[in-house]
Amino acid sequence: MLLITLGSGFLVFLMALGLCVKAWPILRLKSLGEILFSSSWHPLKGDFGMLPFIMGTLWVTGIAIIIAVPISLLTAIYLSEYAPKRMKEFSKPFIDLLAGIPSVIYGVWGILIIVPLVKDHIAPFFGVYSSGYSVLSAGIVLSIMIFPVIIHITMEVFHSIPRELREASLALGATRWQTVKHVLLRKSLPGIVAANVLGFSRAFGETMAVLMVAGNIVKIPLSVFDAGYPLPALIANNYGEMLSIPLYDAALLMSALVLFVVVIFFNVVSRYILHRINLRIS
Amino acid sequence: MDAKPHLQVKNLSVSYGTTAALKNISVDIPDKKITAIIGPSGCGKSTLLRAFNRLLEDGDEVSISGQVLVDNEDIYDPRNDITQIRKKMGLLSQKPYPLPMSIFENVAYGPRIHGIKKNRMDETVRHYLTIAGLWEEVKDRLHEPATRLSIGQQQRLCLARGLAVEPEIILADEPTSALDPKSSQKIEAEFKVLKNDYTIIIVTHILRQARRLADYVLFIYLGELIEHGPARQIFENPQHEMTKEYIQGIIS
Amino acid sequence: MKKKMTAKKIEEAVFKALMKGCALVVFGCLVLIIGTVIIKGIGSMNLDMITKTPEGGYYLGKEGGVLNAIVGSFVLTLSATAIALLMSLPVVLYINVYAKKNSRLATLIRLSLDFLWGIPSIVYGAFGFTVMIFFGITASLLGGIITVSLFILPIMARAMDEVISLVPGELFEASYSLGATKFETALKVITRQTMPGIVSAALIAFGRGVGDAASVLFTAGFSDRIPLSLLQPAATLPLAIFFQLGTPFPEVQERAYASALILTILILIVSVTARFLTARFRRHIIQ
Missing domain, CATH: 3.40.50.300 (P-loop containing nucleotide triphosphate hydrolases)
Structure with missing residues (x-):
């Protein structure tokens, strides 16, 4: 039992090790800076600059966060501070359901609804042509996918704040919103940051939905209506057929390693914050 | 009666x-x-x-x-x-629950949300801390987080906070x-x-x-x-x- | 004391309206997604979809159904769930029964399970594939099972952990005082007491596994036929949807919507069952 337990904990290191070993050939030939910050991606010529993909990922994730943070935060505040208890309980299964929908389904929905929306309405509104397959579409779909992550954790953080603290503020004659703004948000700021960081890291590694709507053109996006090619999509699209080109394998696993490192880093940060909050409660 | x-x-x-x-x-x-x-x-x-x-x-x-x-x-x-x-009505609960802000801000919170102007705030805070018998103990560290006070001091701070809205x-x-x-x-x-x-x-x-x-x-x-x-x-x-x-x- | 429209009242009203709007957006998205999938899917849905393998042309034909993917998904995810259950049950029992409450080891294991949970499934896919190469396995049912079981292990373990850590300490003590060993307690008392919770954790993990495409993309491969051995490639529903939608033929794309409907219904059934079991479990537990 102890062995299996330790083994499961060890899996993280095993994955890191596996990816490092596999990415080693390219790391030996090229500097990390060149791989991460060169925008020249020509596998046939042996150029493996990942900047277009990293920028693609950042654009998509950035848009998702900008949309998701205010909406999820306000929803979480509404559900935990304003909504009647019954509605709060009633809404939980639906938030879980939103989290449970497979990303392929999000992708299908994105293609059916969001892509045409961007192509026919949003882009023309700004006087721009867009095929609809763009970082904006991917960002919108992703933002919906991370709603449940942020809402769920934010609600838990709010739940951990003692009722008396709210009463202390209300008893002074503060309105509910003043109480939320001055007391609850301040008290739960670390937890909210953690919730959003977790949402960010979920968006960062999300693959299928993004792959289906982002457009996948190897170019650094210059506007939200441009197509992008995020890192996970790069791996998903090319990993099957990389064996014929030398170093391609290593380059793709290198990008998997980048994803791994970034996601683990953000997870460490947010779990640390949440862990501290739990300690404070108990 | x-x-x-x-x-x-x-x-x-x-x-x-x-x-x-x-x-x-x-x-x-x-x-x-x-x-x-x-x-x-x-x-x-x-x-x-x-x-x-x-x-x-x-x-x-x-x-x-x-x-x-x-x-x-x-x-x-x-x-x-x-x-x-x-x-x-001021409320004093079983355990002191200082708001997540400084000692000064705790007392100033009530008057502020009721729109009292800032210029007389120093005086107001001093006044109510004095009434609650806390002024002498905290006058040199008004801008420290309220949670650093001892629990007894926190309760008196909560009292001062409640009094500051003039209940x-x-x-x-x-x-x-x-x-x-x-x-x-x-x-x-x-x-x-x-x-x-x-x-x-x-x-x-x-x-x-x-x-x-x-x-x-x-x-x-x-x-x-x-x-x-x-x-x-x-x-x-x-x-x-x-x-x-x-x-x-x-x-x- | 009468109500007045002061600035703070207006602020309150504005933000309350905004919050309601946001909540509406969130739930609206859910309704919109499921609604779209149902409306689009029902048009191209027929009995053939779930009873036949693809026909009418090589690879994702225009006729027949996606029985290959349905069977593939079930076999693959059920096996992966079983393996993950066998691996996570000892872990969860260990950190809850053997390790002291909130001991360093338990915290560390929970933390690393949380990290594992956070790792994107595409990374599991890539990692699984390198492991497969290492052992000389090509894309196959077996490869998919291994990768998906690793992918859902943390999900299942954390969900079970949450249920088991709710078991009151008195129950442990009651069992010990009857002379039961820790092992007996773990196996007989705790597992039985939390059975609905464990089943619902398995269902949650199954739901995640069955819906994930990125982890099986390279590891399970794809095939029009129902796999007959562990070493044959196997189709899965999410990949079927992805590939069908990726073809240039509108008829095949239509079939993707039907497949999406099948997958969504499957997920709905799984999550409703899991929720029902959790609710039942909560009712029985001693608070």
């Missing part, structure tokens, strides 16, 4: 779901006196105190009937502004139960001074504390107001059998 009532309760009933917490309570709370609500734990003392401040309606599945009149205005009248009602009534829910004897003594001393200007209602399960402080006493048992009257009468000549037993420590 000759003093005019400050707060009148008329036929107040409260129930959580199907469980009745308070049954048809009617009582007048005298002005500028310390009124103690005594009774065994879980008998509805805190519920009664919260009903005075309309904090109960924020819980779920609570039904309230009856009236609570402050200066002859029904606080449960939906046309009344709840924040103005609450501003009239007429202080509601205190077992305000010394989390404190050491020394700090409790300080709070009790504060109350004796404050009753010159405020109506104080204190929930306590410590009989000796009620004896030391109270001018008027309410005895509640299982949601019912068994007896109420001037402290001397309740403690020395209780009319009701149950009050007698409680005072003598037979039931608790």
